[in-house]
Amino acid sequence: MILLGEGTVFTRDAKRPMIEHGAVVMEDTKIIEVGDFEMLRKKYPEADYVDAHGGIIHPGLINVHHHIYSALARGLSLTDFAPKDFLEVLEGQWFRIDKGLMNPNTKASAVATYLSCIQYGVTTIFDHHASYGEIDGSLSVIAEEAKRFGVRSCLCYEVSDRNGREEMEKAVAENLRFAQEAKKDPDHLTAMMGLHASFTLSSETLDYVVNENAENLGYHIHVAEGIADLEDSLNKYGLRTVERLYQKGILGKKTLAGHCIHVNDDEVKRLAETDTMVVHNPESNMGNAVGAPDILKLYNEGILLGLGTDGYTSDMFESYKAANCLVKHRAQNPGVGWTEVPEMLFNNNRMMAERHFSQTLGVLKPGAVADVIVIDYDAPTAMNESNINSHLLFGVNGSDVVTTISDGIVRMKDRELQGMNKKALLTEVRAEADSLWKRLNG
Template sequence: MRILIHGGTVITFGSPCRVLEGRAVLIEDGRIARIAPKEAIPGPFDRTLDATGKVVMPGLVNAHMHFYSTLVRGLGKAAPSANFQEVLDNLWWRLDRKLSLDDVDISAEVVLADAVRKGTTTLVDHHASPFAAAGSLDRIAGAVRRSGVRACLCYEVSDRDGQAVTDAGLEENAAFARRCASEKDPHLRALFGLHAAFTLTDATLDRAAVLGRDAGVGFHVHVAEAASDVAYNLQHHGLTSVARLAGHGLLGRGSIAAHCVHASEADQELLASTDTFVAHNPQSNLNNAVGIADVLGMVRRGVRVGLGTDAMTVNMLEEIRVAMWAQHLRQDNPTCAFMEIANTLFARNPELATQLWGFPLGTLEEGAAADVILVDYHPPTPLDGNTVLGHLVFGISQATVDTTLCAGRILMEGKVLCNGLDEAALAARSRELAVKLWDRF
């Protein structure tokens, strides 16, 4: 289809993030074919979208997500937890052991419908269902395809549930990576998932390293999320979490280290030297009381730091605001880190998505994927290249997404989903499965 978006203010993202007035965006065959004045783009068009009173932006990218956590919403059966390990023991590890493939499917579909509403069109997910591992990534992939967005999937390998479960997780990663390599579906990509160094033996890390390299994919792993992760690895292996993973060849340009809240200065240097991407998840870190990552320090040392949500939300503009305030508190400086935090979402996340998919994502430029959102916004102050990041953080973040496109397909228009997903029916099915899951829990 040839789709013309006109009348809005175009915000490109990237570095620098540009503001283009008086420009229309032409979409052809799932890519952005041209950005130019409307009168300079000849028709005919299959569709025209009037963006008057709106900003036209790239679809947002989430660098670390857990679709499977959907059915925990409102669950009150977990015992109170005094620290992060107890949060895992009392809630998350109890939950993931009880998940069925139907739970996995509906959890993803509900989240992905909401992602379309929030303008998040690319998500990097990290999945765990240890007693329903085989086929779980294919079920999530089916939900991704039905939603129309893009997702990079992996399975969370851990030794905490025994050898058979470990083997199943390793094979699930390898099988899905083979599928992605074979199908070359532009909506799906694979990484090799690992839980965290403190739940993995050296033997399992070595097996994962070989399988991941054979599959040609990087790794996605929780790193130094809590101080206890670092302490365990120092006590049992004489290395920090970062150093131990690096020693097994699991860090590097193709890998994502989620959290890194307790990465030391030496760890940060190692993350930088290996060019490992760090996914910062401030809302989750605050919720679990594990601390606030030193984003400013990591960026100064050359670490590529992006932004994830760890399933707290799919609203990336909400997450970036929390990241800003949290970094002010972490650095004890209310005016620091504005550019460093802004770049996590508007520059680094697009770089990550582009790296994973192999073609430009997360930016509005000719030749890039046509993942585009239209957001209601009348700027009350001048909106230009000098002020755009302030508008994104303090204004557009509070606005409503009107229209969402991914790969040139309109998934939501006029705030109504048009991708075939029935939100009410999904919610009803989710409630039905949640009751059964909670009984098992």
Template structure:
């Protein structure tokens, strides 16, 4: 089926550029100037008065956390990131089973789509249900209609057997993809939960399959302290020794990396993901040493699927730390998700995500944005910072398929999903209480 989006005002790229005319998508790809009557069947999507943009990307997410919102607080409030992991996150991931994994991915993807997100780079953990877990994440993501890049966060938390199970799940999954809308990376938790030998094994697996290694790094200062105890100058040197930086890498957080370390990461084709809401929630500090333009990517770290809200939090926290901070800077961070996703899918930047030229992926968000002031290419970033929100998402298209129409998902029933998710959350919380 060919899709024609007509009537809207189009913007794409970084910095944003305006484009004119209707948008034609066939076979999941944006078409050029081919006349519409060339196609046998054309479905028309009205975008009159709306903004038409490339679909957004979450550069670092934990879909497995979708059902955790509202869960009972731990008996004692965490006083550090390690305590938060021990009392909340690690109890959550250990309570997951296959059905809860798939339901979390389905509900989390459906939510993200309704926020204008078409691509999710996910970092999964379920230490008591490792084997086949990425298939369950993929099934939930696909059922909702999203595009994703998945990995399993291998760790030494559960000994050698636990690490090998996580490594094997990464290898099994990365060996069976690419798919049309899904790709794989190699995942690990954080360096302080991985031995040097195990970091090397992750790097070797990534190199063998030519995919990035996706890790949490220096979310707080524990990775740096641990690296020095293991004989390295800092955590970046430790990653370098293990070969992680010989190929592509996705480094989540990096709050406690020095400017020199971040510069070293960027030299080695690494991406750094920034999750300001999660950083504030975990009280780990602010990412002050940002890399050069183009290598920083916004993520949500499992907070939710609203990357527009994340971009606004990024803007206001930037302004709080830098009076010269500009909305255009944060637009570039948001656009970093397009560059990262293009890299994961093996697409050249000029024909990858974030553009709606001929030959680019047909991933689109239509925003029914009623801003009171003019919207132009040179002020779109400021409208994103001060006006646009998830409530303006009207239609979402992934690979040419309408997955959200008039604000509602098309591939799942929103009411049925809400009932399933509520029941699943209650079961998850009960399992956590038993642990």
């Protein structure tokens, strides 16, 4: 049993949003009580005490679109690479990298990513993986690190035609194989059917995937991220991207559509009527110069709209800040986004996660999973339940997370990893990155 306190508890539970001088009590993997610190300390004298040092006690964060495979690209300089548009970025960098990734590189990528997640207070992720250098078993390699670091993970492998029919079928098989493996540990792992994007998926491939997907896994796919995805769909099939995917049976309640930038009103309505989830990735969209989605339109249509990072970072507070600015910039209206963006991160992300994990996530209340973080933040102005999101937006970064607990296990305490040697881990990661870089530029 753990008693975490004393601090200002922001529960994300509408029934009791804030507790000053509060604490959280956890037993095994669940929260058993949230309340006044002094009262709980007297009630549970036998509990192991974890000092929150007066910080903000908050649910662990959730990232609904990540790319573990991109972790070893930080600092990488590729020969003959000077992209002028998004397709050149994909073909010259990301397709080149994922084609070179072997399972040892994938493991190192997972270590680097999950280490960052723990440091930034992220306890659940949805990852979209590609490693065409070695497909078989790659999701299991990631899953092992997910369990070691204690980051709940929904995994998939990116199906694409770009490396030929045989590799496409191997990718489908990897999704299906891992789905069976994930069933053995449903509290921590789950699976989706990964798809790259409409423009790298022929009609024959989509038909094959749907026919093979007997378990009705939800699909995790990039949708109309770049204008080329829309143009390809119109030129080849006479359909806009969302409509094409709808007609192929890809949309639905358990499907996650990344980006959705180049979509029109009819497509937004189609996403809404199929209850398809959409995830916004602001930094990636700006960095790739693909445009910005109309998240106000998506949100107001009733779509379950979440926030991710697309591999750009593991820091959800960073994504929160970027999303807040980008929605205002796109609308040319500084008054928008104040409600929608925090709703995406702190409410919708957990609702999306709960569609794939049959647990209560992202909230501090009895019965919820014991995923809890402590943020070192001493507010310079009054802080209460009505302005907490503003304090987090303007006053907090992922590096302000000092303690991370997942599944009732302390993973990081006062910025120190528990049971793992950070220096040794990063030494191994750098060695794998070096081998990959030499291969890519060889």
